[in-house]
Amino acid sequence: MTLSIAFASLKGGVGKTTTALNCAFAFARRGTRTLLVDTDPQGAIGLSLDGVGDRPGLAASMANGDVGLAGVLKTRLPELQILPMGSVDALDVDELSRGARANDVLRRIIDRSQHEYDAVIFDTPAGLGGMTRLALEAVESVIAVAQCEPLALRSLPRLLELLAQLREAGGDCSLLGVVCNMSSFRDPVVLASLEELWGLYRDRVFDTAIPRDSTFLQASRAGVPLGLLSRRPPAVAAVFDSLAAEIEGRLGVREGGDDDGPIRLVD
């Protein structure tokens, strides 16, 4: 069965798109056939990747009455494909989410991905309405992205409240975990935020924290995932390998876990 995961946050600017994109890349590098779907009407994935922003995507497919995977783009990695949002007129944003709800677009994308992909990852827009809520209603697992600063922490319970309400209304989604973004052990406010995050959310917080690092800006400038910033990937790209492994561990989809250990090179 194909995994469906949404990266979500009420607050904007916490790094949802960066985390979703680089996690999808890490999943693919690990051999997982991954579809990254941009549900943000602003087209955050398209803005993040060189060569994607001007492609028609989900919005164009919906406008044509098609909710399939016609706009899917192949990437350099055979295991990674992307369904960008494409261009959406600002005046049509509300109409987009209404149309997506009326046609159950995101759930149908997951259904149609069952044979081609092992995982469908949704990048969502900030906020808890519109396309974000649709994504939360469609997926099985939600990863809350929390920037290590007070405002992001204060908004986190609102996401949990929505998830709880959706579940109580019969939804399948559950919180897989909280990932700390832009962490730094030098700033006292960030450190205090991290302490509280760990204290409040305890084992729901992924062990892997994504550091604040200028390499992200370089990758953003180049419009590439961190792992393709240069032929020798920057060291910070490894955190997404670690996060992907943690996600797989929590979902129980890859062997390993507590009995993980050395693997013989030669049998």
Add this chain to the structure above:
Amino acid sequence: MTDRSVSWTDADSVARLLARATAPKRAPKPPFGPSSAAAARPMPAPAPARGSVPPPPSVRPPARSKSLPPKPVPRLEHTSDNPSDRLDALLAWTLDNQRCTGAFVADDNGLTLAAHGISEAHVSLVGPLLSALVGVRSIPGIDATAGALWLGSNMMSWVEARTERGGFCLGAVGLEPLSTRAFEQLKEALETTVRGL
């Protein structure tokens, strides 16, 4: 300095939300990856016929608890110069005002001077723990005078204070980690207790 936490969030309400927003662990999915990409996938179990399973009783979501401001913690004041009385008062103050189920005071050799509500195992841990921190203290830029350690389902938190007679350690054991503010309060209480002894 404010008493409010960074997140303005009540730990109990978050715990209730997490319980509502988190699923019990499902049966593990089959592994995927390069070796399984082409492998046959198991057929999903047939869905039960509609109506064959009685609908679950409607569950009313728990009433939202009003988030109360944290109770102010009184400063510890000593009226006795007797060390034993002071240590007892410190333990009582800790248990009354911090989220812990047990507390202890030890010297910097790990000798337990007073303890209440903690197991023998935790008492025996104090010595090796403080010994291990000797090496940590020598690292420049590291403040090892307070810390916390998960011990299975319990969290042990401790603070240290130095006097002319050596170091003292106040520890608390509970189900949850203490806040940064609680650490400050423990440290102040310990310093008040050992001052002049």
